[in-house]
Amino acid sequence: MIPPPDDIDRLMAVMQTAFPPEYGEAWTRRQVEDALLLGHTFYALVSADGREPQGDEPAAGFFLSRHGFEEEELLLLAVDPAHRRKGLASRLLDRLAAEARARGAQRLLLEMRRGNPAEMLYRAHGFAPIGERLKYYRTPGGERLDAITFCRDFN
Numbered sequence: 001m002i003p004p005p006d007d008i009d010r011l012m013a014v015m016q017t018a019f020p021p022e023y024g025e026a027w028t029r030r031q032v033e034d035a036l037l038l039g040h041t042f043y044a045l046v047s048a049d050g051r052e053p054q055g056d057e058p059a060a061g062f063f064l065s066r067h068g069f070e071e072e073e074l075l076l077l078a079v080d081p082a083h084r085r086k087g088l089a090s091r092l093l094d095r096l097a098a099e100a101r102a103r104g105a106q107r108l109l110l111e112m113r114r115g116n117p118a119e120m121l122y123r124a125h126g127f128a129p130i131g132e133r134l135k136y137y138r139t140p141g142g143e144r145l146d147a148i149t150f151c152r153d154f155n
């Protein structure tokens, strides 16, 4: 899925505000562009009022996902801190579920650092933990953090 350059600008603007720098989770523009070039990587943007951004309107949130055989992995989900707790991430997850099903996915997968408050959101959307990778992430400060894999089955 090759997006117009202004969509990447909008997505990167959210990326730069949304991720706490101490975990080093934000992707670079190059990483996003390379992922989208693969052809089975998808994204969606949401504006502050929950619609798709129009014209020059900035995005307030986005997801990035990768479709594999019968499953889709949520790679990134982010909402600008100025627009949190207004249901935008929920809206993005609903959209991801609908689009992934339409692409033939039987389940959604994601990986999250242990302790990320996003866990509450994922559980509310039907995700449950199915595994963990101990000390999988390394922060810019050198700390090792566990990854938890969550799955939502559509069946």
Ligand SMILES: CC(C)(COP(=O)(O)OP(=O)(O)OC[C@H]1O[C@@H](n2cnc3c(N)ncnc32)[C@H](O)[C@@H]1OP(=O)(O)O)[C@@H](O)C(=O)NCCC(=O)NCCS
Binding pocket: 018, 019, 020, 075, 076, 077, 078, 079, 080, 083, 084, 085, 086, 087, 088, 089, 090, 091, 112, 116, 117, 118, 120, 121, 122, 124
């Ligand atoms: C996680 C994140 C995407 C949530 O975005 P959001 O738009 O604020 O989420 P929503 O408003 O849709 O939340 C819906 C529900 O999820 C839960 N939830 C969301 N964020 C939460 C938090 N920080 N702590 C506890 N529960 C939370 C709540 O139940 C919330 O409902 P409520 O506001 O009525 O209580 C956002 O905080 C973010 O961008 N975080 C940094 C990036 C990140 O860690 N992404 C996930 C890993 S890739």
